[in-house]
Amino acid sequence: MEWFLFALLFYQISFLCSQSLPLLLLVSFDGFRWDYPKIHGPLTNFARLERHGVRAPSMIPTFTTSTFPNHYSLITGLYEESHGLVSDEIYDRRSNEIFRSWESNSSQWWPIKTIWSINEQRLGARSGVIGWPQKFIDVSKSEVYREGRSFKDIVDQILRWFDDSNEPINFGAIYFPEPDLTGRRNGPYSLETKQKVKECDDNLGYLLNEIDKNVKLKNNLHLIVTSDHGMEQVNATDRPMYLEQYVDMTKCKAFGTETTLNIFVNNPNDIDAIYRNLSKIPNSNTYKKDQLPDQYHYKTHPHIGDLIIILNPGYELHRLSFDDGNTVNLSRIHGNSGYDNQLESMKTIFYATGPELKENFTLSNSDSLHSVDLFVLMCLILNIGKCPSSNSSATHIQSFLIDSSKVASIIGKETEKLHDGPMGLVLYLLVLVSFVLILIMAVAWSTVAFRNASAMARAAHPDAATLAEQNQYKFTQINDLKLHPAIGDDNL
Numbered sequence: 464m465e466w467f468l469f470a471l472l473f474y475q476i477s478f479l480c481s482q483s484l485p486l487l488l489l490v491s492f493d494g495f496r497w498d499y500p501k502i503h504g505p506l507t508n509f510a511r512l513e514r515h516g517v518r519a520p521s522m523i524p525t526f527t528t529s530t531f532p533n534h535y536s537l538i539t540g541l542y543e544e545s546h547g548l549v550s551d552e553i554y555d556r557r558s559n560e561i562f563r564s565w566e567s568n569s570s571q572w573w574p575i576k577t578i579w580s581i582n583e584q585r586l587g588a589r590s591g592v593i594g595w596p597q598k599f600i601d602v603s604k605s606e607v608y609r610e611g612r613s614f615k616d617i618v619d620q621i622l623r624w625f626d627d628s629n630e631p632i633n634f635g636a637i638y639f640p641e642p643d644l645t646g647r648r649n650g651p652y653s654l655e656t657k658q659k660v661k662e663c664d665d666n667l668g669y670l671l672n673e674i675d676k677n678v679k680l681k682n683n684l685h686l687i688v689t690s691d692h693g694m695e696q697v698n699a700t701d702r703p704m705y706l707e708q709y710v711d712m713t714k715c716k717a718f719g720t721e722t723t724l725n726i727f728v729n730n731p732n733d734i735d736a737i738y739r740n741l742s743k744i745p746n747s748n749t750y751k752k753d754q755l756p757d758q759y760h761y762k763t764h765p766h767i768g769d770l771i772i773i774l775n776p777g778y779e780l781h782r783l784s785f786d787d788g789n790t791v792n793l794s795r796i797h798g799n800s801g802y803d804n805q806l807e808s809m810k811t812i813f814y815a816t817g818p819e820l821k822e823n824f825t826l827s828n829s830d831s832l833h834s835v836d837l838f839v840l841m842c843l844i845l846n847i848g849k850c851p852s853s854n855s856s857a858t859h860i861q862s863f864l865i866d867s868s869k870v871a872s873i874i875g876k877e878t879e880k881l882h883d884g885p886m887g888l889v890l891y892l893l894v895l896v897s898f899v900l901i902l903i904m905a906v907a908w909s910t911v912a913f914r915n916a917s918a919m920a921r922a923a924h925p926d927a928a929t930l931a932e933q934n935q936y937k938f939t940q941i942n943d944l945k946l947h948p949a950i951g952d953d954n955l
């Protein structure tokens with residue numbers, strides 16, 4: 464009998480732990496330019512988010528404004544030079560290996576701890592990730608990207624994970640490839656993109672309605688709706704430019720996108736000659752690595768080339784040799800990203816709602832939120848005391864919170880980490896005390912539950928109450944059974 468009670472208590476504790484964890488869902492619509500709601504609106508459901516939560520008029524992505532690097536910045540809080548995923552295509556000079564985001568499946572390219580694995584370091588906490596543009600995802604529940612999967616299907620799956628009665632997630636992240644795909648094919652101002660943006664708005668509406676119908680999530684879930692970068696109009700067939708026309712490709716290697724290229728020089732003596740040649744490419748800027756403007760935060764990592772070519776908005780530089788000689792079908796390209804992250808066309812969206820966040824609050828126009836800042840916001844929402852140091856700033860984030868004093872507490876903890884000695888012990892004691900408190904809470908909860916049950920029984924039938932007092936453990940079980948069928952099932 465005692466072991467049974469002990470087991471019951473343990474279930475209650477871990478259940479209470481998972482119940483008290485904050486809930487957060489991160490949603491990324493790829494390539495959602497900041498002003499789509501203006502130029503393709505009105506968007507009913509984005510407006511609904513705006514009324515119920517916080518938003519930034521626009522958000523600045525990390526340079527190089529590409530899908531894989533920016534999605535990694537969102538969940539690590541790091542600039543690309545710090546997380547190392549400096550492009551959708553990367554060259555590692557030391558190992559002579561090439562990473563192509565869309566085909567490479569080696570974990571070495573994803574070395575940084577992400578917000579979802581940090582979340583899982585706590586008792587009862589679980590993360591679930593669907594389709595995120597990242598090949599190695601080490602969390603409780605994940606499903607890889609599947610081309611053509613509907614948004615509705617993705618939402619149904621992630622909400623099932625939040626609702627799981629045995630192993631619920633408390634953090635979810637989902638990715639949808641539109642309106643990026645349509646924006647690239649047809650350009651940001653096209654009718655096709657307008658329709659796709661409306662479709663994304665309908666998809667968002669489906670998500671919001673499903674959340675509203677869900678008792679557990681309706682008032683408790685934090686929702687962040689964002690994207691990786693904007694979209695620029697390009698006219699690729701107008702004046703196609705090829706790298707091979709400007710430089711002797713036996714003397715260097717090129718990696719990256721048509722809008723930002725990393726050039727690795729084979730012989731250091733050739734660097735000036737190659738630099739001079741690359742500088743002649745029209746509508747572009749070529750920099751030596753150490754001369755790149757500081758604002759790009761794109762200098763220090765060995766994955767960054769000796770020379771970097773950045774195209775002006777609307778232009779592309781192609782490679783004849785790209786993809787084993789298959790040339791790109793330029794007539795299919797009318798939009799692109801990967802340009803300077805300060806450009807208006809590269810900026811993207813940020814919306815968030817939830818119990819810790821203000822309602823109907825828009826960051827003033829002069830403020831510019833950076834996508835790396837979302838990391839601190841997620842740490843705060845998830846109540847992660849000790850978030851790893853990153854390039855995430857709380858300056859703008861704190862104005863989103865109802866209780867902005869929370870920011871001071873997380874910044875305080877970051878400083879404490881520098882002096883690890885006695886603080887470690889204090890933290891340990893805090894954890895111990897919380898554990899004991901939870902234990903007491905669990906016992907108190909059971910007692911209250913029993914009292915309620917016996918009071919109800921007394922009201923209904925006086926004799927039953929006496930019976931209940933004689934068999935109090937049984938009543939506690941029955942009560943648990945009603946409240947939490949999963950616990951009951953496991954024990955009966």
Ligand SMILES: *[C@@H]1O[C@H](CO)[C@@H](O)[C@H](O)[C@H]1NC(C)=O
Nearest residue numbers: 709710711714733736737740
């Ligand atoms: C630079 O361009 C000139 C003229 O096209 C070419 O002859 C030369 O080989 C190029 N040099 C390098 C290092 O690519």
Ligand SMILES: *[C@@H]1O[C@H](CO)[C@@H](O)[C@H](O)[C@H]1NC(C)=O
Nearest residue numbers: 696697698699701776777778
């Ligand atoms: C591309 O074409 C559009 C539409 O014709 C035009 O408005 C835009 O200026 C062009 N962009 C460039 C970079 O040539």
Ligand SMILES: *[C@@H]1O[C@H](CO)[C@@H](O)[C@H](O)[C@H]1NC(C)=O
Nearest residue numbers: 513514515516822823824825
């Ligand atoms: C939201 O804020 C705007 C601007 O401050 C205000 O005009 C509007 O009435 C507010 N809407 C609601 C529903 O509170």
Ligand SMILES: *[C@@H]1O[C@H](CO)[C@@H](O)[C@H](O)[C@H]1NC(C)=O
Nearest residue numbers: 541542545760851852853854
């Ligand atoms: C970004 O954060 C990393 C990790 O804390 C740090 O090493 C790097 O210096 C930071 N970069 C900048 C520009 O502050």
